[in-house]
Amino acid sequence: MKRLVAAITTVKERVKFCTVCGNVTEQELCNICRDPRRDPSVICVVEESKDVLAVERTRSFRGRYHVLGGAINPIAGIGPEQLRIRELLTRLNDGAIQEIIIATDPNLEGEATATYLARMLKSIGITVTRLASGLPVGGDLEYADEVTLGRAFEGRRNALM
Numbered sequence: 811m812k813r814l815v816a817a818i819t820t821v822k823e824r825v826k827f828c829t830v831c832g833n834v835t836e837q838e839l840c841n842i843c844r845d846p847r848r849d850p851s852v853i854c855v856v857e858e859s860k861d862v863l864a865v866e867r868t869r870s871f872r873g874r875y876h877v878l879g880g881a882i883n884p885i886a887g888i889g890p891e892q893l894r895i896r897e898l899l900t901r902l903n904d905g906a907i908q909e910i911i912i913a914t915d916p917n918l919e920g921e922a923t924a925t926y927l928a929r930m931l932k933s934i935g936i937t938v939t940r941l942a943s944g945l946p947v948g949g950d951l952e953y954a955d956e957v958t959l960g961r962a963f964e965g966r967r968n969a970l971m
């Protein structure tokens with residue numbers, strides 16, 4: 811029992827969230843934010859860190875990420891203020907970002923979040939795209955297979971069309 815508690819404590823102390831994108835990391839910045847080869851002009855917005863892994867598996871995306879920490883869900887009391895949206899807006903300030911790809915889960919909460927973000931970002935004048943359909947509706951992004959998710963990336967469309 812003591813060893814288990816110690817192990818959990820170590821994990822809790824080591825696991826942090828990237829100060830830029832919100833992905834889980836053991837350092838100040840995650841591997842992707844530290845990688846100079848990643849395109850800083852495109853950001854893929856996902857709900858959770860596990861979605862970063864799902865998108866990485868497709869090898870279709872060479873930009874960077876922003877992890878929201880969930881999706882808008884009024885029943886559970888989660889509104890835009892509870893997500894890392896303010897942090898996303900801060901990142902947009904430096905002018906390097908040209909496109910935001912919204913890759914929230916293909917379910918009700920994910921859709922609500924995507925619509926909210928698309929409307930908000932449109933007013934700033936940044937290209938906002940969403941993954942193409944073909945993802946299983948009602949599902950979780952992380953369960954989509956690499957080929958389907960990769961195709962959804964390549965066929966992304968304007969978010970407000």
Ligand SMILES: [Zn+2]
Pocket residue numbers: 828829830831832833839840841842843844
């Ligand atoms: Zn990061």
